[in-house]
Amino acid sequence: xxxxxxxxxxxxxQCVADACRDILGETGDAPTDAVEEAEPLPSxxxxxxxxxxxxxxxxxxxxxxxGYEGHPPPAAGVLMNGGGTWLQEATPIxxxxxxxxxxxxxxxxQGRATPHHSQSQLxxxxxxxxxxxxxxxxxxxxxxQCPVCQKIIHGAGKLPRHMRTHTGEKPFQxxxxxxxxTRNDKLKIHMRKHTGERPYPCPSCPARFLHxxxxxxxLSLHSGDRPFxxxxxxxxxxxxxxxxxxxxxxxxLELRPRRPRRTPGPAPSSDSPPPESFSLHQQHAEHMAGLLxxxxxxxxxxxxxxxxxxxxxxxPMGKDGGSSPHGGSTITRxxxxxxxxxxxxxxxxQEEE
DNA sequence: CTGGGGACGGGGCCC
DNA sequence: AGGGCCCCGTCCCCA
Ligand SMILES: [Zn+2]
Ligand SMILES: [Zn+2]
Ligand SMILES: [Zn+2]
Ligand SMILES: [Zn+2]
Numbered sequence: 001x002x003x004x005x006x007x008x009x010x011x012x013x014q015c016v017a018d019a020c021r022d023i024l025g026e027t028g029d030a031p032t033d034a035v036e037e038a039e040p041l042p043s044x045x046x047x048x049x050x051x052x053x054x055x056x057x058x059x060x061x062x063x064x065x066x067g068y069e070g071h072p073p074p075a076a077g078v079l080m081n082g083g084g085t086w087l088q089e090a091t092p093i094x095x096x097x098x099x100x101x102x103x104x105x106x107x108x109x110q111g112r113a114t115p116h117h118s119q120s121q122l123x124x125x126x127x128x129x130x131x132x133x134x135x136x137x138x139x140x141x142x143x144x145q146c147p148v149c150q151k152i153i154h155g156a157g158k159l160p161r162h163m164r165t166h167t168g169e170k171p172f173q174x175x176x177x178x179x180x181x182t183r184n185d186k187l188k189i190h191m192r193k194h195t196g197e198r199p200y201p202c203p204s205c206p207a208r209f210l211h212x213x214x215x216x217x218x219l220s221l222h223s224g225d226r227p228f229x230x231x232x233x234x235x236x237x238x239x240x241x242x243x244x245x246x247x248x249x250x251x252x253l254e255l256r257p258r259r260p261r262r263t264p265g266p267a268p269s270s271d272s273p274p275p276e277s278f279s280l281h282q283q284h285a286e287h288m289a290g291l292l293x294x295x296x297x298x299x300x301x302x303x304x305x306x307x308x309x310x311x312x313x314x315x316p317m318g319k320d321g322g323s324s325p326h327g328g329s330t331i332t333r334x335x336x337x338x339x340x341x342x343x344x345x346x347x348x349x350q351e352e353e
Numbered sequence: 354c355t356g357g358g359g360a361c362g363g364g365g366c367c368c
Numbered sequence: 369a370g371g372g373c374c375c376c377g378t379c380c381c382c383a
Pocket of ligand 4: 230231232233234235246247251252253
């Protein structure tokens with residue numbers, strides 16, 4: 001165990017070292033002479049992620065961890081296993097042939113869209129949907145289990161990349177500004193800010209973008225699309241994570257305890273609480289009343305060009321260089337879905353976690 | 354609040 | 369097999 005501790009310190013894997021000290025009954029912060037490179041990254045992310053610090057590596061959701069039910073990770077067992085070469089010890093997860101892969105069924109295969117001619121692929125649902133005729137989606141072969149956090153990592157060469165999330169190592173440095181990255185593809189994206197390269201042109205206007213996601217975002221400007229709709233209150237969002245925030249938080253009208261809301265004057269003659277379905281329909285009607293007044297709301301942005309964020313003009317390292325993985329629209333329009341024909345059944349009981 | 358920008362990390366495909 | 373390259377979901381933070 002001391003050897004493991006020493007190794008963990010050398011590698012700068014704090015959580016393993018902590019676990020070892022835990023087992024050894026030491027509290028000590030023995031001077032870790034190793035890697036000051038892995039200094040506390042000023043990550044703004046919450047620390048409950050699978051990250052360096054905690055003695056017991058914790059992932060944000062239990063399903064992230066394979067067979068990890070709140071016990072401390074079997075650090076000793078795993079690490080001792082290979083007698084020092086545990087990094088290679090990442091055993092391929094034996095796939096039982098009979099099981100339909102239950103745990104982490106990936107939801108969509110992703111088409112490959114090369115920059116410079118990515119219009120068609122990005123035009124709609126992105127990676128989703130298109131089940132190529134070429135056969136079933138190949139399960140990613142050789143899933144491996146991280147010896148530190150027990151997480152299953154799919155993909156042949158992906159474990160080293162994942163391990164860097166524990167060590168904090170950032171091997172890739174920008175030659176122009178010195179910023180370091182944990183992944184080379186992130187460095188490559190970053191370099192576009194220096195070179196001014198904008199590999200993603202809009203097919204219907206001259207705008208060009210740094211990221212495919214910026215283009216996607218821009219395309220939704222053209223279409224005015226808000227694909228993500230709350231099933232309860234029918235508010236529509238341009239970004240999926242905003243919908244999730246809406247659903248988790250208390251901002252969904254339907255989840256609110258039915259605020260008094262200037263109750264309609266003539267109080268019901270007696271104590272007759274409105275039926276359960278009342279609030280939804282009532283509030284929905286309020287939405288519509290409030291938002292539908294006015295002519296036919298054409299939903300098409302007349303001049304999306306005015307909303308470009310892309311600025312073909314902007315030179316290298318222009319202002320924010322912003323780009324983000326969000327489909328989305330910046331236009332303000334009716335955020336409530338038009339009443340489509342179907343009008344989803346309101347009995348769609350959504351189980352909150 | 355809400356929308357938007359950015360960071361992070363996983364997965365798929367290909368070489 | 370390893371890794372480049374890309375797409376994507378999800379989170380945090382800020383205006
Ligand atoms: Zn891990
Ligand atoms: Zn740079
Ligand atoms: Zn355009
Ligand atoms: Zn809602």
